[in-house]
Amino acid sequence: MSDQQQKFRLDKWLWQARFVKSRSLAAGLVTGGHVRVNGNRAAKPAHGVQPGDVLTFPQGDRIRVVRILAPALRRGPATEAQTLYDDMSPPMEKTEIPQGARNEGNSRPTKRDRRKLDLYRKGIGDDALE
Incomplete structure (x- = not known):
């Protein structure tokens, strides 16, 4: 019976x-169906987990x-939450973005891009700016 008392809800622990x-x-x-406990898919949010279980x-x-x-006794600060688990995930690869580089399609055009667009629409072409 003491083994049953040590188990706690999976969804509550994740939160x-x-x-x-x-x-x-x-x-x-x-x-x-996105969470696995010790390699087995957890079917319910109330799935019982205990210290030593591995979640994926x-x-x-x-x-x-x-x-x-x-x-977890409560949802405390991040420093307290980090003591509840051991992260065994492989480290993420850092993809470096050069300083000053723009991600096309995610931001507004620059002033230079806007001028090029206006000249293109007028039919002048790219020759005027370069």
């Missing part, structure tokens, strides 16, 4: 460890693999 912003999002992650789930554009170290 308290600050992997998701709300408990309903944690429950949706579990019911969507997607977070953003990466897959997180964490080992539960302790049950």
Whole structure:
């Protein structure tokens, strides 16, 4: 019976460890079949987990693999939440963006781009700016 008392809800732990912003999002992650506990897919948000279990789930554009170290008593600050688990995920590769480079399509055109566009629409062409 003491083994049953040490288990706690998966969705609540994910929320308290600050992997998701709300408990309903944690429950949706579990019911969507995206969370694995010790390699087995968790079917319900109320799935019982305990210290020592390994969770695998997607977070953003990466897959997180964490080992539960302790049950969460509350949703506290991030420093407290980081003591609840051991991150076993492979490190992310850093993709460096050169300083001053623009990501095309995600921002407004520069003044120079706008002038080129205006000249193109008037039929003058690119020769005038260069």
